[in-house]
Amino acid sequence: MFNKLKSKLSGFKEKIETKIDEKAVAVKSEASKDEVTSEESVENTSVTGSSLNVNEDYPKQLSEKEPEDKQPQRTNSDVNDNNRKVGFTQKAKALVFEREFILEEGDLEAPLWELEMALLENDIALSVSEAIVESVKDQLVGTRRRIGSNTGNIVEDALKKAIYDVMSANIFDLDDYVRNAEKPVHIVFIGINGTGKTTSIAKLSKRFKDDGMSVVMAAGDTFRAGAIDQLAIHADKVGVKIIKHQEQGDPAAVIYDAMQHAKAHNVDVVLSDTAGRMHTNINLMEQLKKVCRVAPPDLIIFVDEAVAGNDAVERAAQFNDAVPINGSILTKTDADSKGGAAISIAYITGKPILFLGMGQGYDDIRKFDPQWFVDQLFAE
Numbered sequence: 001m002f003n004k005l006k007s008k009l010s011g012f013k014e015k016i017e018t019k020i021d022e023k024a025v026a027v028k029s030e031a032s033k034d035e036v037t038s039e040e041s042v043e044n045t046s047v048t049g050s051s052l053n054v055n056e057d058y059p060k061q062l063s064e065k066e067p068e069d070k071q072p073q074r075t076n077s078d079v080n081d082n083n084r085k086v087g088f089t090q091k092a093k094a095l096v097f098e099r100e101f102i103l104e105e106g107d108l109e110a111p112l113w114e115l116e117m118a119l120l121e122n123d124i125a126l127s128v129s130e131a132i133v134e135s136v137k138d139q140l141v142g143t144r145r146r147i148g149s150n151t152g153n154i155v156e157d158a159l160k161k162a163i164y165d166v167m168s169a170n171i172f173d174l175d176d177y178v179r180n181a182e183k184p185v186h187i188v189f190i191g192i193n194g195t196g197k198t199t200s201i202a203k204l205s206k207r208f209k210d211d212g213m214s215v216v217m218a219a220g221d222t223f224r225a226g227a228i229d230q231l232a233i234h235a236d237k238v239g240v241k242i243i244k245h246q247e248q249g250d251p252a253a254v255i256y257d258a259m260q261h262a263k264a265h266n267v268d269v270v271l272s273d274t275a276g277r278m279h280t281n282i283n284l285m286e287q288l289k290k291v292c293r294v295a296p297p298d299l300i301i302f303v304d305e306a307v308a309g310n311d312a313v314e315r316a317a318q319f320n321d322a323v324p325i326n327g328s329i330l331t332k333t334d335a336d337s338k339g340g341a342a343i344s345i346a347y348i349t350g351k352p353i354l355f356l357g358m359g360q361g362y363d364d365i366r367k368f369d370p371q372w373f374v375d376q377l378f379a380e
Helices: 005-024 032-042 050-054 076-097 104-123 127-142 150-168 173-178 197-210 227-238 252-262 281-293 310-322 338-350 368-378
Strands: 099-101 145-147 185-190 214-218 241-243 267-276 299-305 327-331 353-357 365-367
Touching: 005 104, 005 150, 005 368, 050 127, 050 145, 076 281, 104 127, 104 214, 127 150, 127 338, 150 338, 150 368, 173 365, 185 281, 197 214, 197 227, 197 299, 197 327, 197 365, 214 227, 214 252, 227 241, 241 252, 252 267, 281 299, 281 365, 299 310, 310 338, 327 338, 338 368
Parallel strands: 185 267, 185 299, 214 241, 214 267, 299 327, 327 353
Antiparallel strands: 099 145, 353 365
């Protein structure tokens, strides 16, 4: 998952690590100066009195009242070996840890340009790519930074923060909303044909049912041949009721009946399927608006495939303009080698990603978590 984007991010990390190593200079803190002074004094001390406390293997000192024949005997060679070990440790620490650097904008110009191109190649929208690059630049340029044990952590942390900030701009917990909202909660699913709307409805039906809620499906896709039967099969497998009419019937009437059934039987959630459509299909868009007037939804969820990349991002923005959505579900995320759609959609639409489809099983749906997503991008 996300292997292409992972590779590009790794390449950027390596380039900046190299640049940091070129710019890094050794520094000596006051603490390390004291340590070196102490170390030098120890090396010049003869093997008498309290100098023996440099070795923790010898916790008892000569000053303690213990018979001399029972005191541990140490030779000049023992002390010199020990001092050499201490001195080596201090110097190694200074060389490895005590460095700092300042990156100038010119140092990052070429790598940041390559990063932006890499993001665009992985279906991340232009405005999102620019936001990520700008964030990375702001974090790395112009401030004096101390290098810790791993130079790569500095670059990786900057990338993680930039991507996380873009993806976490809008967070919405659908489970909590449905649990606490006035019942029945009506959720309408929209999108183009073949993106997984019907399967997503089935997955969420099982999720809500497993959470102790009652669910009814509304077969509002009366336009596509076989759509009603497909939803009915899912309803039977998941064990929830379905409200349906004949093909080519009025979808608004089907969904209205589903809402009336839910109110009469104290059903918690109504999940309404709709015909796949493009935002440019005027007749179907008017039909969708009629559904929303006759049975006003509490939430409208846009469904598309993660593997569609920039096409999914563009469609989400266009649907949001036509019929304001409340969030998105991305299907086939497990097959997505780029990750661009998931990174871009929330930023472009201003509406959250709610779930990620991760397979064909009814349990193969994951609540969207930007931290989890970012961690996957940098997982080994």
